[in-house]
Amino acid sequence: MTGPDERTPAAAPAGPTPAAATGPTTAPDGYGDGTRCVHAGLPAPEPGQPFLPGPVFAAPYHLGPAGPPPPGGNGYGRPDNPTRRLLEAAIGELEGGDCLAFASGQAAVTAALLSVLRAGDTVVLPADGYFEVRRFAASTLTALGVRVLHAPTVGPYPELSGVRLLLLETPANPGLDVCDVAGLARRAHAAGALVAVDNTTATPLGQRPLDLGADLVVASGTKALTGHSDLLLGYLATREPALLDAARAWRSGSGAVPGAFDAWLAHRSLATLDLRLARQSANAGAVAALLSGRPDVAAVRWPGLPGDPAYPVAAAQMRRIPGIVSFDLGSADRVARFLDRSRLVFAATSFGGLHTTADRRAQWGDDTPPGFVRLSCGVEDTADLVADLTAALETG
Numbered sequence: 001m002t003g004p005d006e007r008t009p010a011a012a013p014a015g016p017t018p019a020a021a022t023g024p025t026t027a028p029d030g031y032g033d034g035t036r037c038v039h040a041g042l043p044a045p046e047p048g049q050p051f052l053p054g055p056v057f058a059a060p061y062h063l064g065p066a067g068p069p070p071p072g073g074n075g076y077g078r079p080d081n082p083t084r085r086l087l088e089a090a091i092g093e094l095e096g097g098d099c100l101a102f103a104s105g106q107a108a109v110t111a112a113l114l115s116v117l118r119a120g121d122t123v124v125l126p127a128d129g130y131f132e133v134r135r136f137a138a139s140t141l142t143a144l145g146v147r148v149l150h151a152p153t154v155g156p157y158p159e160l161s162g163v164r165l166l167l168l169e170t171p172a173n174p175g176l177d178v179c180d181v182a183g184l185a186r187r188a189h190a191a192g193a194l195v196a197v198d199n200t201t202a203t204p205l206g207q208r209p210l211d212l213g214a215d216l217v218v219a220s221g222t223k224a225l226t227g228h229s230d231l232l233l234g235y236l237a238t239r240e241p242a243l244l245d246a247a248r249a250w251r252s253g254s255g256a257v258p259g260a261f262d263a264w265l266a267h268r269s270l271a272t273l274d275l276r277l278a279r280q281s282a283n284a285g286a287v288a289a290l291l292s293g294r295p296d297v298a299a300v301r302w303p304g305l306p307g308d309p310a311y312p313v314a315a316a317q318m319r320r321i322p323g324i325v326s327f328d329l330g331s332a333d334r335v336a337r338f339l340d341r342s343r344l345v346f347a348a349t350s351f352g353g354l355h356t357t358a359d360r361r362a363q364w365g366d367d368t369p370p371g372f373v374r375l376s377c378g379v380e381d382t383a384d385l386v387a388d389l390t391a392a393l394e395t396g
């Protein structure tokens with residue numbers, strides 16, 4: 001029964017097996033991760049009813065003759081949907097806070113930014129985090145009179161007095177650097193700033209930012225959280241009623257809600273999160289060991305690899321390490337040859353899905369080197385994946 005709060009920083013293990021990736025899978029709530037995922041957000045059992053009720057499709061609902069429904073009832077689909085509420089209960093249980101689901105991760109991030117920030121405020125964003133957030137800040141936040149600063153995930157962080165919101169992304173996508181959330185939250189709170197953590201890469205089974213002192217969690221549910229590469233989803237979680245109310249009002253005002261079918265699919269997929277992450281993480285450990293042993297592959301990063309710069313903080317802060325490995329093959333040509341030869345790795349963007357995928361990030365115009373690859377390990381058998389990658393890299 002070891003939760004993140006009780007863990008002491010782990011010393012680097014002697015062997016190549018990463019401690020954090022095989023660490024405890026029991027969360028503070030008492031039950032293990034598998035049990036929590038299977039039961040998250042389910043209604044009380046009722047004879048003749050399914051475990052997870054099917055999606056409810058409605059724009060308006062019947063109203064009683066006396067007018068609008070009470071809070072938590074159903075009046076109109078933008079604020080009210082029972083399928084979405086069950087998904088929010090599930091994610092909220094896993095994150096340890098109240099949750100709001102959004103149409104995409106980007107919608108959740110922008111909801112956090114725009115429901116907190118006002119003209120004259122300062123926000124600090126990760127310099128190496130999800131590029132679309134920086135693009136949105138440059139185009140929209142700046143035009144609204146918000147001052148935007150950037151800090152690399154590993155730091156150094158600027159003086160935080162006068163800052164309204166510090167957004168962290170750990171592990172950062174795509175470079176996989178990590179930061180000490182509890183330490184930064186203490187610094188930010190002492191300076192009067194709020195802290196939001198983008199928990200997309202870790203998922204709530206990897207770390208619970210609200211337990212570490214963050215005020216807000218934002219994330220894309222499109223990636224490992226749902227993991228089937230078949231929907232877009234985002235969410236925000238918090239324990240602060242005022243932040244929740246502001247974000248809910250923003251969501252209703254902007255209309256950035258997920259559809260009922262996507263919410264239902266997401267909830268169905270959540271039940272296997274523990275199983276999927278376990279295999280993805282084990283595959284990433286094997287792939288990172290393979291790649292870091294090859295002289296023809298540079299800059300291999302996986303936070304569970306002893307010796308990785310992110311390892312000490314990840315081992316102390318995270319309950320499991322994500323299935324993403326990044327590395328540099330030196331040129332766009334070599335990445336193309338690698339993808340052409342591999343029989344198991346799909347060329348695709350996004351990450352966290354059942355299928356192993358590789359994304360040469362520079363093709364999207366972000367600021368990574370031309371041969372930089374973000375490999376997202378799926379749930380294939382480890383031996384098959386290692387053999388396939390070995391063969392695909394063999395002839396350069």
Ligand SMILES: *Cc1c(COP(=O)(O)O)cnc(C)c1O
Nearest residue numbers: 104105106130173200220222233
């Ligand atoms: C993908 C991603 C987002 C955006 O999520 P969408 O669901 O694609 O809108 C935000 N943050 C991180 C870290 C991501 O990887």
